[in-house]
Amino acid sequence: MTTFERINTLAKRKGFGLRELARKSNLGETTIYGWKKRTPDSSKLEAVANVLGVTVDYLLGKSETPEWANEKDTQDLEEFLNRNLDGGMTYGGEGLTEEEKQQVKVAMATIFWNRHKQD
Structure with a gap:
């Protein structure tokens, strides 16, 4: 999923x-639409993320942390990854x-969030 697609999906939600x-x-008004074809500037992306x-x-796809996750969930993920x-x-x-190694980390994070969601 591209940055633009993530933003669009979250906005709809x-x-x-x-x-x-x-x-x-x-x-x-049209700034975000421009991100379909170019990389957003970091300060603008930060404003949208906020x-x-x-x-x-x-938004950049570097983290798969779900939007419902809180600080403790994120800490639990870090502990899980460090342990494993x-x-x-x-x-x-x-x-x-x-x-x-990054691919393994992403796969493990996905497993963590899927299981955590079921708790």
């Missing part, structure tokens, strides 16, 4: 369109690349 989101974020109640990392990712991860006797 909050019950408003992108023009209203732009207004609430003190941005030009209105939507999520992190900039979430400590030690050398290998495949075929070779260490994983940083990209592969």
Whole structure:
């Protein structure tokens, strides 16, 4: 999902369109629409994240933290990842690349949030 798609989805869940989101974020009316084709500037993205109640990392797809998660949930995730990712991860006797480690981390975070949601 692209940054634009995440923003659009979250705005719809909050019950408003992108023009209203732009207004609430003190941005030009069509600014967010422009993000379909270009990367948003960080200060503008931060303003949108604040209105939507999520992190900039979430909008950029760097974090899969659900919008319902609170500070304790996030701390629990960090503890879960630290417990399970400590030690050398290998495949075929070779260490994983940083990209592969990130993929494992994302997969584990997804499992965590899916299970946490069921509690």
